[in-house]
Amino acid sequence: LSGIYIHIPFCKKICYYCDFYFSLNLANKLDIVQAICTELELRKHFYSPETVIQTIYFGGGTPSVLTAQEIAKILNSITEFYTVSPEAEITFECNPDDLTLNYCQDLHVLGINRLSIGIQSFHDKDLEVMNRRHNSYEAEAAVLNAKQAGFNNITIDVMYGLPGMTPAEWDYTLSKVAELDVQHISAYALTIEPKTAFSKFVKNGRIKIPKDEGVVQYFERLIEFAKEQGFEHYEISNFAKDGMYSKHNTSYWQQKKYLGVGASAHSFNGEYRMWNISNNRKYIESIMQGIVPNEEEKLSQIDRYNEYIMTSLRTKWGVNIEYLKKNFEKDYYRTFAEINKKYIAKGLLQEKENSIILTNKGVMLSDAIMSDFFIV
Numbered sequence: 001l002s003g004i005y006i007h008i009p010f011c012k013k014i015c016y017y018c019d020f021y022f023s024l025n026l027a028n029k030l031d032i033v034q035a036i037c038t039e040l041e042l043r044k045h046f047y048s049p050e051t052v053i054q055t056i057y058f059g060g061g062t063p064s065v066l067t068a069q070e071i072a073k074i075l076n077s078i079t080e081f082y083t084v085s086p087e088a089e090i091t092f093e094c095n096p097d098d099l100t101l102n103y104c105q106d107l108h109v110l111g112i113n114r115l116s117i118g119i120q121s122f123h124d125k126d127l128e129v130m131n132r133r134h135n136s137y138e139a140e141a142a143v144l145n146a147k148q149a150g151f152n153n154i155t156i157d158v159m160y161g162l163p164g165m166t167p168a169e170w171d172y173t174l175s176k177v178a179e180l181d182v183q184h185i186s187a188y189a190l191t192i193e194p195k196t197a198f199s200k201f202v203k204n205g206r207i208k209i210p211k212d213e214g215v216v217q218y219f220e221r222l223i224e225f226a227k228e229q230g231f232e233h234y235e236i237s238n239f240a241k242d243g244m245y246s247k248h249n250t251s252y253w254q255q256k257k258y259l260g261v262g263a264s265a266h267s268f269n270g271e272y273r274m275w276n277i278s279n280n281r282k283y284i285e286s287i288m289q290g291i292v293p294n295e296e297e298k299l300s301q302i303d304r305y306n307e308y309i310m311t312s313l314r315t316k317w318g319v320n321i322e323y324l325k326k327n328f329e330k331d332y333y334r335t336f337a338e339i340n341k342k343y344i345a346k347g348l349l350q351e352k353e354n355s356i357i358l359t360n361k362g363v364m365l366s367d368a369i370m371s372d373f374f375i376v
């Protein structure tokens, strides 16, 4: 699968836990849209001419700050410079309060066929504490509007381990997810990133977050819920009904190439990782001079190995033994096999069809297991 990621670097409000790159100043939105289109042209040789794009992903920031005309302009540039499959998965991340019925209908007409809605919680108090733009009523309305507009591939983001959250509240959020009958969920434990408002609030005691054992309980409940509701747990934080995996994200986890366009977007060409400058003004200035403002780094064998372990162990497809043997020097597989033996004996990993995957018990300890495999 070959994909294009478009980063829309704007938000209307700062969520207190977020450390993504975005700007609150929407004054240069049109210039950014134009620069994205120009970058798409400048990088039209990223893929070989016979490549067919199978996934397009608008992420952010908040793509739903764009008007239908602005999105159409970007999509037109993609189809002008790349060959896009008629069946391509086109995902669009949005904030619930932007999803009016009209806007959903516009997105549907534009050919967007997968909506990713950043709901996070169905409790107003959680949404307030996180400084989200929407309330629980808007969260629900967003999904209903998307469905009414014809979307049948909807994913929602929810979070657990939030300040002051109780198990009953998490159960309520999950029951709302079930009621809304969406095809996919991404569920994340809150992590406190340095330099965010939450990091400051934890230090000064304004908020308290649950200890690790508490977070594990929420995760266990999530796994149980997913099973009851017929979601397949195909990646640590991702759950899909009827095989409706995120094709775009799955290709990241499978080490496929991807082109990332826009300020702060990352790309990978199979050998080099590249990242664009995280500054809207400098990004626009450079693109207007015909220069993509990015840095790059060649991945060493160790980097590739560690990334492969980290991303593949997170998924239901696991670490493929043949892939390891074919793509890395012998020593890597030997080291892997030794550590693997220990975890198989403990019942944390299992072998299935020539791949090593986490057991249910192992999923709870995945971070520690993965880092044990890393080569430094």
Ligand code: SF4
Pocket: 010, 011, 013, 014, 015, 018, 019, 020, 022, 060, 061, 062, 095, 118
């Ligand atoms: S909307 Fe998304 S990108 Fe913007 S501040 Fe909130 S979490 Fe971060």
